[in-house]
Amino acid sequence: MYCARLKTSLLAVAAVTAFGIGAASAADYSQPLPCYDAAEIASGRAPYGAIPCYVAPRKVEEFSGWYLRGDIGMSNQQAKLYHPSFDTSPYTHQDDGFDSAPIFGIGLGYYYNDWLRFDVTGEYRGSASYHGYGTYPGGSDEYRARKKEWVGLVNGYVDLGTWYKLTPFVGAGVGFAYNTVDSFLDINTPTGGAYSAQGASKFNFAWALHAGVAYKVTPGFTVQLAYRYLDLGSAETGNGVSYDGSNANGRPFQFNNLVSHDIMLGLRFNLDAGDSYAPAPTYYAPPPPLRSKG
Numbered sequence: 001m002y003c004a005r006l007k008t009s010l011l012a013v014a015a016v017t018a019f020g021i022g023a024a025s026a027a028d029y030s031q032p033l034p035c036y037d038a039a040e041i042a043s044g045r046a047p048y049g050a051i052p053c054y055v056a057p058r059k060v061e062e063f064s065g066w067y068l069r070g071d072i073g074m075s076n077q078q079a080k081l082y083h084p085s086f087d088t089s090p091y092t093h094q095d096d097g098f099d100s101a102p103i104f105g106i107g108l109g110y111y112y113n114d115w116l117r118f119d120v121t122g123e124y125r126g127s128a129s130y131h132g133y134g135t136y137p138g139g140s141d142e143y144r145a146r147k148k149e150w151v152g153l154v155n156g157y158v159d160l161g162t163w164y165k166l167t168p169f170v171g172a173g174v175g176f177a178y179n180t181v182d183s184f185l186d187i188n189t190p191t192g193g194a195y196s197a198q199g200a201s202k203f204n205f206a207w208a209l210h211a212g213v214a215y216k217v218t219p220g221f222t223v224q225l226a227y228r229y230l231d232l233g234s235a236e237t238g239n240g241v242s243y244d245g246s247n248a249n250g251r252p253f254q255f256n257n258l259v260s261h262d263i264m265l266g267l268r269f270n271l272d273a274g275d276s277y278a279p280a281p282t283y284y285a286p287p288p289p290l291r292s293k294g
Helices: 002-028 038-043
Strands: 054-060 065-074 077-082 092-098 102-111 116-136 139-159 166-188 194-197 200-218 221-236 240-242 254-270 276-283
Touching: 065 116, 077 116, 077 221, 102 254, 139 200, 139 221, 166 221, 166 254
Parallel strands: none
Antiparallel strands: 054 276, 065 102, 065 254, 077 092, 077 254, 092 116, 102 116, 116 139, 139 166, 166 194, 166 200, 194 240, 200 221, 221 254
16 A cells, blocks of 8 residues: 555656646747837837837938039040032042040939939030141142030939949930130131131030949949030031131031030039938847756
């Protein structure tokens, strides 16, 4: 009888011990309590002892917003000199061209999204010297002039992605060109006779194609190097006067098919530059580590 009671007691102790170990193990694998928003806890709407959720702010790139831009560059212009007298004699152009001239521009733009932006630009194109030379039966002429422009464009650009802060882009623009020609001189090479023309200005439709690469120095400051093909329309002189003061070939000379291959260095300054943040997914505290069984 005593042995039976002892056996029963030992079985009871073993069962209680096993239940305690099982309960402890269950506690080891229990999931953490749900977390609550910090504002909800602060307002008292969360249960007593609620654990706040951890929300890590995620820094994001700021693409959208207004920017100012400034540009400097050099022009490389081409044109075809024309006068009505060229139609009546077999005149042959031997050389036509402009020297390079400086370009100074400013603009206001807007980032529509991370790949599309627009801007409005205005620029002054410095005075470029023109030199031309042509022949005709029995003689030749040398031409000299100076030309400058004011140009205004509305442009759109597509940014093609960013690698190591470098962003290639392409774009196009339309607008106007106000072309001025002055100091025009036609020198007859065999005789030394000179024909001059008054200065004149005219408005033209203008359009442009852009291609380049931009480097983002800081979130609010970008440097870019670009090539631009610019069609300036045409330009013309005023009435002409021969060396003896009489009108000769009084109709103006024209510079047709006036285009420029420009190299531009630009700076962009974001007006709303600064860090922006977007909330990241909510992270819950991980389960407590398992306790080793000793």
